[in-house]
Amino acid sequence: MDYFPNSSEYVVVASTRSAVKVHCIEKDKHTWSNLKAHGRVPITALICIEDNRWATADERGVIK
Incomplete structure (x- = not known):
């Protein structure tokens, strides 16, 4: 991710x-997005x- x-x-x-x-929860504002992070393949996991x-x-099975 770039952000x-x-x-x-x-x-x-x-x-x-x-x-x-x-x-941003406090400002109720969208701050960044990547709408095609995995092309057209559905994302199934997000981990910190x-x-x-x-x-x-x-x-x-692609991990980014």
Whole structure:
């Protein structure tokens, strides 16, 4: 990902439409997105590895 939130006011979400988004909870505002993070393959997992390090996985087993 090109953007890593470093505060608890942000939430990172992934969708089966291959999108990864970051939202600011306090401001109720979308701050970053990659709408085709895995091309057209549905994302099936999003994990926080450590502070500011995230990984996603898709139905084909690709991890990014």
